Amino acid sequence: MNSNENYVPYAAVAAGLSVAILVLFQVYLVREPARISADEARNQKAAVDTGQTLFANNCVTCHGEKGEGSDIAPSLNNKEFLSKTDDDTIFSIVSSGVPNTRMPAWNQSHGGPMTDEDVRNLVAFIRSWQANAPDVTVTVRPGDANQGAAIFNGTCIVCHGPEGKGTDRAPALNDPAKLQQFNDSWYRQVIMDGRPAQGMPTWGTVLSPEQINDVLALFDLWRSRTVTQTALLTSTPALQSTPSATTVVATATAAPPSTSAGTVTATEQVARPSNAGGPGAALSLTGDLSAGAQVYTSNCQTCHGHEGKGGVTNPGSSDGTIPPLNPIDDTIANKDTKVFAYNVDLFVEHGSTPDGPNPQQSMPAWGDDKKLTPQQIADVIAYIISLNK
Ligand code: HEC
Ligand code: HEC
Ligand code: HEC
Incomplete structure (x- = not known):
């Protein structure tokens, strides 16, 4: 080591470098938040865009093109809903669906098709309406x-x-x-x-x-x-033992037709759809078997299987499968064709959501939603009865 070595130039360079680093770091500090928030905005935009596509593909049929709602489902694009519902709540409703309504469960955690991230993107999209959401008064239907x-x-x-x-x-x-x-x-x-x-x-x-x-x-x-x-x-055993099989008032108002074979009382254990409502016009018509077979193939087979033999899974329902119609449940079948037809008609008219935490498939309301005419319903009922002969 040379004790005369001059360190000054090194020290000067070191000091200069430190200053330069400090300056650069300051510049970085000043710009970083801007960069982060630009990133956030970009991520947010991407989430909203992805959410928009998911919404267009999955939700518009019920909630409308712009979330304005329909006669099937409430509007989501409204100030009131968006201001009183936080992101976590929307996430949870979309994930789990609303049991016993037509709002399906969407998250895989509840047997649906979407990931957590899909649902977060949907929430971001729904939230993006808030700034310009119309001030519609949500008509909350009275309790039923x-x-x-x-x-x-x-x-x-x-x-x-x-x-x-x-x-x-x-x-x-x-x-x-x-x-x-x-x-x-x-x-x-x-x-x-x-x-x-x-x-x-x-x-x-x-x-x-x-x-x-x-x-x-x-x-x-x-x-x-x-x-x-x-x-x-x-006096309604079905109400006590099979949860969604019947409802209080339906049992009172929709007593099955009495027949010469004997009166069917409301206390008899008969499976009833979860949706309320009385018998439809189909019951006064005569069904045609071959027309019924066609109605069945076009409308019912995807869920109830070839010739009603069942075997279609239904995650989230207590049964785990959509019920077969051939053979049909004992509580629906009846020696008396009129009673049998009556029991089937209630399901076909009004639809039904099976028992269970989050059934993926529900029985559509073919009559109430005017998806089938009374004649078509009469035809398909005749076909179902013939399968069970
Ligand atoms: C088959 C029709 C249907 C489809 C498809 C549907 N929904 Fe719904 N949704 C409903 C119904 C019906 C309700 C109201 C349930 C009730 O009575 O509380 C609802 C309620 C909601 C609610 C709660 C609204 C409120 O006011 O509490 C949200 C949020 C929602 N749906 C989001 C979605 C999203 C997101 C999608 C698409 C991934 C979707 N829905 C698809 C029928 C549907
Ligand atoms: C997992 C069990 C469980 C379920 C499911 C459940 N509850 Fe409860 N509920 C309780 C318990 C336990 C209490 C008593 C809490 C306490 O001691 O304060 C309670 C209390 C209540 C009370 C307050 C009663 C009072 O007199 O203070 C109401 C109202 C209520 N439940 C309604 C409902 C409704 C409506 C549902 C279905 C949507 C429901 N509960 C589902 C367990 C349950
Ligand atoms: C999207 C799937 C789906 C389609 C399509 C469908 N069903 Fe269903 N159906 C169901 C489910 C799920 C149930 C069980 C409902 C319950 O347990 O409350 C059911 C129940 C029934 C029942 C009562 C059977 C029982 O054991 O509870 C009858 C009858 C029935 N459907 C007839 C029909 C007819 C007729 C058609 C065609 C016009 C049809 N279904 C189309 C899903 C479907």
């Missing part, structure tokens, strides 16, 4: 006790018991005195928030506001319960 009973029997019955009588897992809900004490908004809040620590789940992210209204309408029925209603509820 029939639907409420279907929801209750599909979702709440495991803990609160048949007719809300309570079980060892959860308290009774059908005590008229307690129901008198608290009003709808109290119940709505409890149902939405749940009491997770006490074992009552949070339903606000699972059930739609309309579905909660339906449940409240059922509670209202319990609240104002009369002797007849009590008798009706307790």
